Amino acid sequence: MIPMAFFKKSPWLLHYDASSCNGCDIEVLACLTPIYDVERFGVINTGNPKHADILLITGAVNAQNEEVVRNLYAQMADPKVVVAAGACALSGGVFQDSYNVLGGVDRVIPVDVYVPGCATRPEAIIDGVVQALAVLERKAAEMKRRGAPEQPEKPA
Amino acid sequence: MSRRTIIPFGPQHPVLPEPIHLDLVMEDEKVVEAIPSIGFIHRGLEKMAEKKDFQEMAYIAERICGICSFIHSMGYCQAIEAVLRLEIPRRAEFLRVIWGEMSRIHSHLLWLGLTADAFGFESLFMHTWRLREKLLDLIEETSGGRVIFGVCKVGGVRRDVDAEALDRLLAALADLEADCREIAAVFARDASVQRRLSGIGVLPKEEALRLGAVGPTLRGSGVPSDSRRLGYAAYDALDWAPVTEEAGDCRARCLVRMREIAQSFDLIRQAVAKIPEGPVSAKVVGAPRGEYFARLEQPRGEVVYYVKGNGTKHLERFRVRTPTFANLPPLLKILQGCELPDVPIIVLTIDPCISCAER
Amino acid sequence: MKTALLGALLWLVVAPILGGLLAGADRILSARLQGRVGPPLLQPFYDVLKLWDKRGGVVNRFQNFYMLAFFAFVLVSGALFFAGGDLLLVIFALTVAGVMLALGAWSTNSPYSHVGAERELLQMMAYEPMFLLMAVGMYLVGRSFHVGVLARAEVPLVLALPGVFLGFLFVLTIKLRKSPFDLSASHHAHQEIVRGITTEYSGRGLALFEVAHWYENVLLLGFVWLFFSFNPALGIVAALVVYFLEVFVDNAYARLTWRTTVRATWAAAALLGVSNLILFQYFAR
Amino acid sequence: MAHLTISKLLAKSAAKKPATRRYPAEKRTPPKGARGRVTMKQLETCVFCGVCGKKCPTRAIAVKRAEKTWEIDRLKCILCGECVEVCPKDSLTMEEEHAAAFVAKRIESHVQRPQPAPPDPP
Numbered sequence: 001m002i003p004m005a006f007f008k009k010s011p012w013l014l015h016y017d018a019s020s021c022n023g024c025d026i027e028v029l030a031c032l033t034p035i036y037d038v039e040r041f042g043v044i045n046t047g048n049p050k051h052a053d054i055l056l057i058t059g060a061v062n063a064q065n066e067e068v069v070r071n072l073y074a075q076m077a078d079p080k081v082v083v084a085a086g087a088c089a090l091s092g093g094v095f096q097d098s099y100n101v102l103g104g105v106d107r108v109i110p111v112d113v114y115v116p117g118c119a120t121r122p123e124a125i126i127d128g129v130v131q132a133l134a135v136l137e138r139k140a141a142e143m144k145r146r147g148a149p150e151q152p153e154k155p156a
Numbered sequence: 157m158s159r160r161t162i163i164p165f166g167p168q169h170p171v172l173p174e175p176i177h178l179d180l181v182m183e184d185e186k187v188v189e190a191i192p193s194i195g196f197i198h199r200g201l202e203k204m205a206e207k208k209d210f211q212e213m214a215y216i217a218e219r220i221c222g223i224c225s226f227i228h229s230m231g232y233c234q235a236i237e238a239v240l241r242l243e244i245p246r247r248a249e250f251l252r253v254i255w256g257e258m259s260r261i262h263s264h265l266l267w268l269g270l271t272a273d274a275f276g277f278e279s280l281f282m283h284t285w286r287l288r289e290k291l292l293d294l295i296e297e298t299s300g301g302r303v304i305f306g307v308c309k310v311g312g313v314r315r316d317v318d319a320e321a322l323d324r325l326l327a328a329l330a331d332l333e334a335d336c337r338e339i340a341a342v343f344a345r346d347a348s349v350q351r352r353l354s355g356i357g358v359l360p361k362e363e364a365l366r367l368g369a370v371g372p373t374l375r376g377s378g379v380p381s382d383s384r385r386l387g388y389a390a391y392d393a394l395d396w397a398p399v400t401e402e403a404g405d406c407r408a409r410c411l412v413r414m415r416e417i418a419q420s421f422d423l424i425r426q427a428v429a430k431i432p433e434g435p436v437s438a439k440v441v442g443a444p445r446g447e448y449f450a451r452l453e454q455p456r457g458e459v460v461y462y463v464k465g466n467g468t469k470h471l472e473r474f475r476v477r478t479p480t481f482a483n484l485p486p487l488l489k490i491l492q493g494c495e496l497p498d499v500p501i502i503v504l505t506i507d508p509c510i511s512c513a514e515r
Numbered sequence: 516m517k518t519a520l521l522g523a524l525l526w527l528v529v530a531p532i533l534g535g536l537l538a539g540a541d542r543i544l545s546a547r548l549q550g551r552v553g554p555p556l557l558q559p560f561y562d563v564l565k566l567w568d569k570r571g572g573v574v575n576r577f578q579n580f581y582m583l584a585f586f587a588f589v590l591v592s593g594a595l596f597f598a599g600g601d602l603l604l605v606i607f608a609l610t611v612a613g614v615m616l617a618l619g620a621w622s623t624n625s626p627y628s629h630v631g632a633e634r635e636l637l638q639m640m641a642y643e644p645m646f647l648l649m650a651v652g653m654y655l656v657g658r659s660f661h662v663g664v665l666a667r668a669e670v671p672l673v674l675a676l677p678g679v680f681l682g683f684l685f686v687l688t689i690k691l692r693k694s695p696f697d698l699s700a701s702h703h704a705h706q707e708i709v710r711g712i713t714t715e716y717s718g719r720g721l722a723l724f725e726v727a728h729w730y731e732n733v734l735l736l737g738f739v740w741l742f743f744s745f746n747p748a749l750g751i752v753a754a755l756v757v758y759f760l761e762v763f764v765d766n767a768y769a770r771l772t773w774r775t776t777v778r779a780t781w782a783a784a785a786l787l788g789v790s791n792l793i794l795f796q797y798f799a800r
Numbered sequence: 801m802a803h804l805t806i807s808k809l810l811a812k813s814a815a816k817k818p819a820t821r822r823y824p825a826e827k828r829t830p831p832k833g834a835r836g837r838v839t840m841k842q843l844e845t846c847v848f849c850g851v852c853g854k855k856c857p858t859r860a861i862a863v864k865r866a867e868k869t870w871e872i873d874r875l876k877c878i879l880c881g882e883c884v885e886v887c888p889k890d891s892l893t894m895e896e897e898h899a900a901a902f903v904a905k906r907i908e909s910h911v912q913r914p915q916p917a918p919p920d921p922p
Contacts, residue, residue: 090874
């Protein structure tokens with residue numbers, strides 16, 4: 001067994017736009033492009049839940065995409081971390097009163113890191129990812145110790 | 157007949173940052189039919205107008221879409237101002253044009269990058285987005301936000317841009333324009349790009365009109381229709397003509413957007429040259445009573461805002477018809493008979509903004 | 516016999532290290548070409564080690580077996596090559612590896628994998644003629660199919676077979692999974708079929724794929740080296756130059772469709788490869 | 801129709817320093833007037849009138865007059881800046897720096913104590 005955990009050095013990202021207005025969404029993409037270039041940290045936008053370690057969600061959860069979010073989370077292999085970026089993903093933001101919006105992402109799946117802002121700046125997203133790395137490493141260590149992933153607590 | 161398979165496309169898919177689901181009915185690698193299902197991003201935004209103050213609603217209207225955010229708030233405000241019979245200061249109108257055109261350039265650059273990504277041209281995508289960041293810096297400097305400008309309000313704009321900042325803006329834009337030309341040359345001339353764009357997803361002029369296409373999708377098919385010709389805001393004081401291309405294929409739509417970037421630079425220059433001094437906002441009194449139908453040109457095409465007020469601070473009805481919504485029928489049409497690798501390109505050439513379409 | 520064994524062993528140990536480093540250099544160079552900083556040089560190793568630690572999920576029992584078979588055949592193919600074995604056997608072992616990969620993708624239920632597998636097979640159809648022409652050309656020049664003999668050929672292969680060499684570089688783009696021919700599984704996932712053949716792999720299966728790809732890359736550069744084997748040092752330089760040229764090309768082209776790929780590679784094989792062989796036969800007589 | 805049209809741009813980029821801002825190592829100062837985060841800058845001047853909370857489109861701000869508490873829920877704030885504009889005492893500011901990401905949900909709370917000095921008699 002390799003003693004060092006490499007999760008911190010190679011976080012692969014899965015980005016899902018739950019029901020964001022695209023604002024945070026394009027800022028996530030901007031993170032990957034030359035000016036912010038998160039590949040410096042080994043981040044790759046995989047676009048495939050089976051390959052990803054970090055699920056980066058922008059936008060609030062609504063009746064239609066609730067199942068999709070659950071599904072994506074379930075398809076990701078352990079250890080995995082969820083980063084919610086932007087006011088909508090955190091709480092529903094400006095749309096929290098809307099009839100079709102259930103609220104933040106943590107209504108559906110456990111969220112590990114919250115990135116505030118509307119739209120979140122790429123810098124803030126990088127902050128969030130960096131924080132997520134610590135969480136990811138912790139979860140990886142946990143997984144190794146117990147041999148089983150920690151059961152995701154069902155959110156209320 | 158070969159066996160038909162269905163390839164699900166989205167809502168989570170790497171080439172579509174936004175959630176739309178297409179069931180592609182395939183015969184080998186050929187698409188026979190594309191069946192969309194939507195609603196993944198519906199937020200029920202129009203209904204919120206009934207609960208929110210009409211002034212607060214400008215923020216929500218801005219968040220219909222984070223890419224053309226400014227023009228959404230501008231359109232909403234124009235509609236409300238028309239209902240209120242509120243004359244807004246001329247300087248505010250010019251500033252709205254400047255920001256509106258900046259958001260058009262940013263949107264088009266974003267689109268060009270994503271298209272490059274769709275045909276697997278990573279470095280072109282990266283370089284396009286590198287340029288876009290320069291523009292975002294300018295937007296942040298003048299408006300305070302990178303993608304959500306947050307400057308438009310009912311009665312004008314929330315902040316002024318002083319002469320010095322406008323000069324800086326012009327200088328920076330001149331640099332950016334030269335860089336954009338370099339990128340545009342690749343899109344227009346590179347052989348491998350042409351192979352993926354020309355002759356793909358052809359939308360003939362009659363079809364475009366019949367299916368109600370708008371914006372660059374329509375102009376790429378040779379119809380010179382541009383709502384800015386209505387002369388709203390300060391467009392009546394500027395000298396320009398709609399950009400059109402004849403071919404109607406993906407390349408034509410791409411060229412239209414590239415030429416519109418150049419045009420927007422020109423429009424900003426004209427607007428900065430002609431901007432009058434004065435206040436930037438008018439006092440809002442009363443509440444909207446009556447209805448209005450505002451038409452504006454977004455980067456993606458014509459957008460329509462319908463507002464109906466009943467004299468209270470809550471609107472009775474707010475309705476938006478966004479360009480992507482209008483462009484979906486032509487999209488489904490041109491998807492028929494295309495090859496699987498062309499699907500992302502064709503989907504992208506209408507510049508889909510699903511969050512606009514579903515609100 | 517001893518050197519052959521040594522060559523094979525050396526391959527097994529050194530190739531993944533070399534391949535990983537090359538992949539890291541590729542990513543840095545690509546980033547620089549795109550105006551970015553890019554990941555650390557050792558990033559590919561981090562990725563693979565992480566994947567190894569990650570909890571795997573398999574869609575069915577066969578999936579990882581096929582991946583293992585792919586890995587094994589790549590290893591066998593390279594070992595044969597560096598042991599100085601039969602060139603034809605090397606090429607066919609590599610082909611079998613490719614078939615295993617496609618079968619692995621077929622064994623799953625995902626349409627993306629299926630399209631990926633189909634494209635992988637189409638790609639094989641596209642590059643196989645050129646590979647065989649190369650083997651034939653080398654036989655004509657070196658009078659042997661044995662890599663060991665060819666490596667000691669008196670005539671510089673590249674001078675005798677310039678057309679074949681160029682044609683080989685052309686199809687090398689496919690094998691290295693680079694634009695414009697990265698149809699079945701792109702390095703960059705922004706593709707209509709997500710990751711194509713590896714869509715359904717995760718954890719160790721994916722790690723194996725990455726490592727096998729490093730092995731494969733080194734083997735392919737070995738072919739390049741063989742063209743320059745009259746001067747081994749020059750051969751290494753040439754292989755590196757070719758690799759970085761491919762990286763550049765990767766960044767300078769859009770991804771083409773399978774139709775264009777097959778057409779272009781067959782045209783290249785016919786024009787560059789066949790004509791080279793005919794001319795060589797004509798003048799050598 | 802030409803091949804390798806982008807090569808000049810690629811070569812130029814490779815020769816130059818990368819355009820990347822190495823973010824956590826190298827921090828950029830956001831331009832003046834950028835909307836980063838709303839903060840309670842001068843708690844002592846706040847009169848807890850609650851206008852900011854009423855004007856907030858997402859009800860991110862909660863003001864409790866009796867307890868002299870001003871709270872902001874960064875999970876909800878959309879950075880419109882309305883609160884800063886309406887604040888009669890200019891207690892609130894829009895800072896250019898963005899708010900930090902966090903792992904545990906919390907509401908940022910400011911409690912005023914001691915009592916503010918009574919306004920000077922005219």
